[in-house]
Amino acid sequence: MKAIRVTDKALIWDDHQDLPAPAAGEVAIDVAWAGMNRADLMQRKGAYPPPPGASPILGLEVSGRISALGEGVSHFEVGDEVCALLTGGGYASSVVVPAEQVLPVPKGLNLEQAAALPEVYATAWMNMYMVAAIKPGDSVLVHAAASGVGTAVIQLGKAMGNPVFATAGSDEKLAFCRELGASGTWNRHNGSFADAVIEWGGADMILDPVGGDYIAEDQKTLKPEGRLILIGRMGGAEARFDTGVMLMKRQRIIGSTLRAQPVALKGEVMDALFETVWPKIEAGEIKPIIDRTWPVAQADEAMAYLESNESTGKVLLAVNP
Template identity: 60%
Template sequence: MHAIAVDEDRLLWLEHPGVPGPAAGEVRIKVAWAGVNRADLMQRAGHYPPPPGVSDILGLEISGTVVEVGPGVDSLRPGDRVCALLAGGGYAEEVVVDARQVLPLPEGFGLREAAALPEVFATAWLNLFMEGQLAAGEHVLLHAGASGVGTAAIQLCRAFGHPCFVTAGSDDKLAACRELGAGGVFNRHQGSFVEAVKQWGGADLILDPVGGAYLADNQRVLNADGRLVLIGLMGGRRAELDLGRMLMKRQRLIGSTLRAKPPAAKGAILDALLAHVWPRLASGEFRPLIDRTWSIDEAEAAHAHVQRDANIGKVLLAVSGEG
């Protein structure tokens, strides 16, 4: 089997690991497409190691075809076309994963489109509705709104009645966010977003993959009883927290990562997607934004594209390239 791993110099290289058969509750999938996530770049840089016991091969989501099921799996069978949420191992020809982390393709979807779904919609759903506990009509601020997670979150906010304001790094990205349903936008290169968000009405929930220097401004625009859900550290891991503001406005800071959650927790998130998101994908109300695709042996170019923050939506790697 071919797979893309990271060597001691942080370079990508081709290796040929063996793939074990599925254990009880697991399935083995022939990978068609793999999603590229900023978490892959963080792992490559040495800042985001895989959980204990998880493959150090990159890749947190795939689409493909089930080729073998382990004992106790009755929801899937060989030949099923699926997408899956992984803790690692997606940049490979085959992967073994807990069956609870696998979903059928939405009706009308091919394997290419489906590879753009698991990580972004699971992350958005988890942090908006499970960690963030959005209530009816609450306002949401989304940073990096044109990212894969951002574009998924905009569509969820629109569908479930939550006005959202997004920040992004170009006018083209902001235009794409408006088309998806963002009610307010701000170009981060124009300075602080504080006054623009305050004039919009402030935020009851902030979904932030930046951290670092954004913390102080996030606190300034967060309404009373507001929640700041931190999902990334693109802007650094250290910042000063205004405890007085946090106390007086009853603000809550929530750290959230999806990768290390156990299969049962991931399964609960995917069950929610199957019930609430998959029908909207099938009807065309939701759609994944795919920015560009590369072949698996061009993973270096795909990483450079994401590192430059050049993508609007999802970047994919073709492994077998099946549609």
């Protein structure tokens, strides 16, 4: 098979040893499209190593066609068009993945569109409705709202009855967030978002991929019993927070990652997406947001674009479309 090889200077599409046949409970997928995520940037820089036993190849989500079934897998057939959440290995011509992390392509979508779904909707769903356990009517503040995860949060919030306040780095991105359903927005270049979110009504939950100086401002906007879910550190690894505010408001600050979660939990997340989100996608209430695509051999150019923060939604790699 072929896969992306990381060198000091470039991402190179090159020959790679073939994967073993799928074990019991696994499926093999011929990859059509691979999604690109900020975790891939961090892994490339050595700041986010794959969990023990995971593929060292970049890539946390793909779409494609099932090429082989492991023992005990009965709900898929060879040739089925699917998308999958991975622990690694997506920038490749084939992957092997636990069947629990695989879903059929939603009706009405093609493989390109389906590749934009698994990682961002699994991340959004797990953190909103499992980790933070928000209920209908609870409000959400999301930073980097024009990202893949951010656009998923906005659409899920609108569909599930959770108002969303979105922050991003340009008025154009914020206009797009409002089109998706955000009811409040703030341009981060205009200073702190805290007063605007408080005026909007405050947040029951915050999904924050930034960290750093945002943490103290996040605390100001949280309602009593509010949950701050930290999923990244784009703003730096160190942060200050007010323990007095944390105690008086009974705030919870939670670090959360999806990649290292056990297969069983990922399966729960994927089941929830299939039962609740897939019907909304098929009904047109939720849609994949794709910014640009590149051939996988141009992964370097695609990653530079993602790192520039110019994208709105997902960046995809065409492997064998």
